[in-house]
Amino acid sequence: MVNLGIKFCGVEFANPTVLASGILGVTASSLKNVIRNGAGGVTTKSIWLEEHKGHRNPTMFGTENYFINAVGLSDAGLEKAVSETFPEYNDGKPAPIIASIVAGKIDDFGLLAEKISECDPDIIEVNISCPNVENEFGKPFACVSGDAAKVTSVVRAHTKKPIIIKLSPNVSNIGEIAKACMDAGADGFCAVNTFGPGLVIDVNTRMPILTNKVGGVSGPGIHPLAVKCVYDVFKATGAPIIGTGGVMTGEDVVEMMMAGARLVGMGTMVYYRGVEGFKKVVSEIEEWCEKNGVKNLEEIIGTVKM
């Protein structure tokens, strides 16, 4: 019997797969449906203090090789999270839930963390890394280690919940930034957010396809880049990490864990394999463990022979 359970920041997950933020995370019923389909835990879509309009469509599409999106972090705001999403999810709560929060001003992160803690999420994920916000507030906080640390310490001061920082891969020193966040009180990380941004042009109209012009790239084409980021963060901090980026199969999960992830996030996977993909991935992990004599997944974390 293989034990797929993982303890992450003190929270027990039945298996290491976690729904990544922004995918199937609009409603509590959708999040529960993801758990019903096999995920070990879920992350909400990033929650703003106030209602936040995203970009107009097209906001996303996929190819055989990558997925690109610029949803623009649309959200109904804290009020909906507090009054609807969390109460509904917590009623017969099926698995741990991670609250993703996002803000344009550092202080708002503190207020959000405080308020969302009252909803009793298991973990708070601080999204400082959306690559599509470039035009709204300049560089994402995740790209400057000082900013990343500042956001972390503000959030730390406002909650007792475990906090993990969602890192951007679009930096040349992800390990350094992670270290700065650790020093500021982070309990762990989600690595990584989308890459780029990238640009896809429709050659007939000569227009960028996404209304936001550029979008964050995810999916199988960037997977090896994400694995390297996870390894760098693990090496720099040793902290618990939700390894995220182009994970499509049980073998990808195992690989991410060997690179240093304790949990593994999946978003774009549902584009290629459907929400039922979680079940498939989990059974692929189980199969691999059985074949390789791994009794407890904890054994494999960070074991890559570098």
Added chain:
Amino acid sequence: MVNLGIKFCGVEFANPTVLASGILGVTASSLKNVIRNGAGGVTTKSIWLEEHKGHRNPTMFGTENYFINAVGLSDAGLEKAVSETFPEYNDGKPAPIIASIVAGKIDDFGLLAEKISECDPDIIEVNISCPNVENEFGKPFACVSGDAAKVTSVVRAHTKKPIIIKLSPNVSNIGEIAKACMDAGADGFCAVNTFGPGLVIDVNTRMPILTNKVGGVSGPGIHPLAVKCVYDVFKATGAPIIGTGGVMTGEDVVEMMMAGARLVGMGTMVYYRGVEGFKKVVSEIEEWCEKNGVKNLEEIIGTVKM
């Protein structure tokens, strides 16, 4: 009749497709074979001053979504280029040739530029951006704008040939770096080199598959990221650019040109479509032009409606 010809840094190319450096570029006969298969021009494998051993195999492999390599810039050195590659290529020279040069010390770039100029390449491409050299000399020159500019001015001082700088996508300010190179005397750019590096782990042995552990990622999965880089460099400099990264089809070429490329480099394409892919791509470009009433490819450069 569509005119696919492009003038780049004063050099006439019969069509905008160029073989990227490091692919099928070991011998003159191989480079000529690429031209025979339809490319408008070729780039040599990066040439060192002295013989340079690369990494041991595995040095590369591909998946449906990306290609990863850490060849380690193996090369027989300047002597072979001077005595064999260029004389053989120039004997019945079928199309323009770009000499890619690489060095670990800034001064070596100058010496190389001077010597290689005697071989009469049409253009010199200065490779300051290989992501796999990290362990040998720290960060690549392409990741620090001061270093990039310094290399550029040293090369500038040693040759009258047009010089283009091969940029790295692994920076958060590619436009800025390009601008610094322009100010230091660059005539244009090749954007971009491979991404990352990335890491792929074999889950059975728990070993990185590449002997160098990490490798640069290319191919279709990173294409939108490369297009955005080309756009950024074009916007920052307006300079002639060889747009490179995940270009697989004639439509991808058109897209790259709309983003700002004058020529379009292809490397990994040959993995997916074979060397004969050049012919296919060129006829796809031609078809697109005919369908869209484009008589001269020059018309479309940088025309994306951003």
Added chain:
Amino acid sequence: MEGKKFDTKPVTIRIKKIIKESDNVNTYVFEYELGAKPGQFVMLWIPGVDEKPFSVAYDDGSEFWLTICNVGPATDALFKMKVGDFVGIRGPFGTYYKIDEGDHLALVAGGYGAAPMYFVAAEALKKNCKVEFLIGARSKDLVLFEKKIFGLRGVNLHISTNDGSMGFTGLVTNLLENVILEVEKKDEKIDKVFTCGPEMMMKFVGDIAWKSGIDCYVSVEKYMKCGVGVCGQCAVDSTGVLACKQGSVMKYNYVRELSEFGKYHRDAQGKKIYFGEKK
């Protein structure tokens, strides 16, 4: 390179023809091998404006139609476009109305729902079905596609208008009850009811079919962004199924258990909007 199973990058194609159906409804014709089945939808990108879901009103393999009602910014921008202009298409997406050989079908359409139902009818005839085609509208000038449907041999067209300006006076649901009875009188039976139109109408249609013990399929049309099961915008309470993947066409047996169907939908930010509520 060849397999394009997962390619949902919009393909830009030119508007081939625009047919005015009524004051604020146009049919847009495209020459493109879409390969849609009746009930499936596409995401239509109006470059520079927006991208929205629309049901396929017809697809003969080389040409397809979209019948679109001008209701807001995106559709309005589309109505200003001309033949030859480019739009982008992603799809076809979603489930479809499954037609079995020889079925006796009742198709119940409201509003632009007549368009996808026309597509169903056309396909049903190829499968030797008997088709009762019911259109409900507030008044005569809101009845769509009636000429095209009338032109389909083997289809019995039944129209209802609230104001009696055309056909039966009253609701299409009453008309449906009548049609079911009529068919029963002939010792025949309706095998399936397919319906597409305003959610409240589909709810009532579904309930009638349910009570009559007839399988019914409705089109669950929720706010859609991705159309491909990723964004979660179209997830339906309380099961969280995705209208763009498990739908839009779903069996009413299942739909009637959904706590949100016929009660509310959500906006682009995921906020509930109750039917009847002012936006």
Added chain:
Amino acid sequence: MEGKKFDTKPVTIRIKKIIKESDNVNTYVFEYELGAKPGQFVMLWIPGVDEKPFSVAYDDGSEFWLTICNVGPATDALFKMKVGDFVGIRGPFGTYYKIDEGDHLALVAGGYGAAPMYFVAAEALKKNCKVEFLIGARSKDLVLFEKKIFGLRGVNLHISTNDGSMGFTGLVTNLLENVILEVEKKDEKIDKVFTCGPEMMMKFVGDIAWKSGIDCYVSVEKYMKCGVGVCGQCAVDSTGVLACKQGSVMKYNYVRELSEFGKYHRDAQGKKIYFGEKK
């Protein structure tokens, strides 16, 4: 997810069995559905050491063999590995020996070339071919696979050794001339010559076949890094064709025109090494 047409990530599998063929030649057996045709090669990754090309010595669909000569660091490391250890496989790559139904074939093997030729012979018998199997070696103890080949019914085994310690005394090329004559005497003819072995041997074999007007296929084995037509390391002068893609098995008609064949090959840095030259 399903189509794996372009996946060349090494697959790590365990060594199932090691068979000692001679002092410095082992056959490694793997349980894996490789799907190789005779003449194709794989890239064999010895984790932590290197990855090198080796011809497939046999493949029955569920199991395949590699017959490997210990000549340097990578092969030496492999010889230290044990049953159950992991190695990585990419492939199969390259062209193969095409066998037509009922062909009368002469297979000429030198060194480890006997292994892939054994695979050819096994397949040829399935296609009702007559097979003359010629092995050339310097002496008896360097003759490989002769027992396995001897066990193939319908194959005529001909052996030559330079020192006469086994079979015909002399070069395999002389033996080939004899075999061709013998066959002609029976009013039959050799349809094709397939050869695999040291490049100089293959050159002489090719020339004999050429003079006799027999189609001949040789295995062009150049320094390979990628095996998939990308790195250009295996490009052959003066046409620049890739030994890993257009080869390794190529028609001698074409190969004899290559300026480098039988003259030089290149090292990992692309530097020429002339045959006979000390490394």
